[in-house]
Amino acid sequence: MNYAKTNHIGGSETARGKKAKTASRTARRVYALDAETQRRGRGAEGQTKGGSCGNASDGFLKVSFLPVLQQNKAVQAGKESEKMQNDFYASLDRLARHYGIMPMATRHLGFPYNTALALWDLQEKLKKSVGNFSELRVLQDSEKTYLTSEEKYHTGTTLYYIPIQPIYQMLKAPKRKMNAQLLLSVCAYLYHVAGIPYYREEGSYLYWLYEMHREWTEQEEDREEDERYIGEFDKAEFIGDFIAQKIFSPKNLTFFEKRLNDFKCLNAFDEECLDIAKNAFALFADYPNESIFRNAVVQDGDEDAETEEESISMEKYISFISHTRGWLYESIEESINNEFNEYGAMDEPTIIKCFDGNELTEDSLDFESRLFALLDDMCALLYNYKSNEDEYYN
Known part of the structure; x- marks a missing residue:
């Protein structure tokens, strides 16, 4: 089930102005950038690319064209270069072996049509055989030509925000205490190992947002009404600090396997909790030291500050959060929406492989694929959990 929600921006309503209204729409645990605006802002065009390998110059061939004869200046400058073709096809063979594909025979065709056709063929086959394939390039440095x-x-363009208030509610409900303890072990793994930020930690993106919105609320003139809203912040802080003591303790990770083995399913909700916990424990066993940010895009050191701000960093859209319901979340959600629409792209886990003859690692995005699926299931479970939270908060 996909809980992503399309963002439609309209009017001049601000996050502060929204306090005077009750929520008129259902909050979602994930939040999609508007398709019309997600690539807008600061003159950015398209996704930010991962860092290139070595001292490669811009690619002299692109893969966006159909297999017809096209030449650019770089191609024209070296159109008769036998070395360029030899390098290209040597790199092509390495790429084909790595991905286990059979390239089309094109070497006998005239240059540069042969390389253009070979690139088109490779891209089409990689799209079908490699689930996370994104882009194919030809690069040329001072020594050789090679594929990446x-x-x-x-x-x-989704927010992966894990609400912790539902877990607090489960802890206070005798029939759900075992569920809560199992999910706390999952959260402990996500925090200690996967590296998911926690909104009550200073320096986290959501900590700053909560503080900013609290300050705005306290500055409003209608004190009687604002006291009710300030209570929302007090609640978010109280429950956040309470659950933090549980999640930050390594004991919840130590008892993970035992809780899995002892857990008994009595209904569909129990089964869903158990499935999520099993997937988390399997991921922990397969990748005991891997963080969700291990393949985050890293900006090159020589890029200026403006370029470094062109995309949304991963720690801004992956985090624990107080809740994904109610006025407070909708107010924060709107601020996030307004800020994110100023960027041109979102940073995403990326691997760039260079087929230049050097040793190639066997890196993959299997860990990220499984972890994001786990986050999706965890967020959906907690978002859909129904309970009278006021009964447990005092």
């Missing part, structure tokens, strides 16, 4: 492939896990 880019694999990227596309998050779908």
Whole structure:
């Protein structure tokens, strides 16, 4: 089930102005950038690319064209270069072996049509055989010409915010305490190992947003009404600090396997909790030291500050959060929406492989694919959990 929600921006309503209204729409645990605006802002065009390998110059051939004869200046300058073709096809063979594909025979065709056709063929086959394939390039440095492939896990411009108030509610409900303890072990893995930020930690993106919105609320003139809204912040802080003590303790990770083995399913909700916990534990066993940010895009050190701000960093759209319901979340959600629409793209887990003859690692995005699926299931479970939260908060 996909809980992503399309964002439609309209009017001049601000996050602060929204306090005077009750929520008129259902909040979602994930939030999609508007398709009309997600690539707008600061003159950015398209997705930010991962860093290139070595001292490669811009690619002299692109893969966006159909297999027809096209030449650019770089091609024209070296159109008779036998070395360029030899390098290209040597790199092509390495790429084909790595991905286990059979390239089309094109070497006998005239240059540069042969390389253009070979690139088109490779791209079409990689799209079908490599699930996270994103882009294919030809690069040329001072010594040789070679291919690079880019694999990227596309998050779908989605917020992966894990609400913790439902877990607090489960802890206070005798019939749900075992569920809560199992999910706390999942959260402990996500925090300690996968590296998911927690909204009550100073320096996190959501901590700053909560503080900013609290300050705005306290500055309003209608004190009687604002006291009710300030209570929302008090609640978010109280429950956040309470659950933080549980999640930050390594004991919840130590008892993970035992809780899995002892857990008994009595209904569909129990089964869903158990499935999520099993997937998390399997991921922990297969990747005991891997963080969700391990393949985050890293900006090159020589890029200026403006370029570094062209995309949304991963820690801004992956986090624990107080809740994804109610006025407070909708107010924060709108601020996020307004800020994110100023960017040109979102950073996503990316691997760039260079087929230049050097040793090639066996890196993949299997960990990211499984982890984002886990986050999706976890967020959906907690978002759909129904309970009278006021009964447990005092």
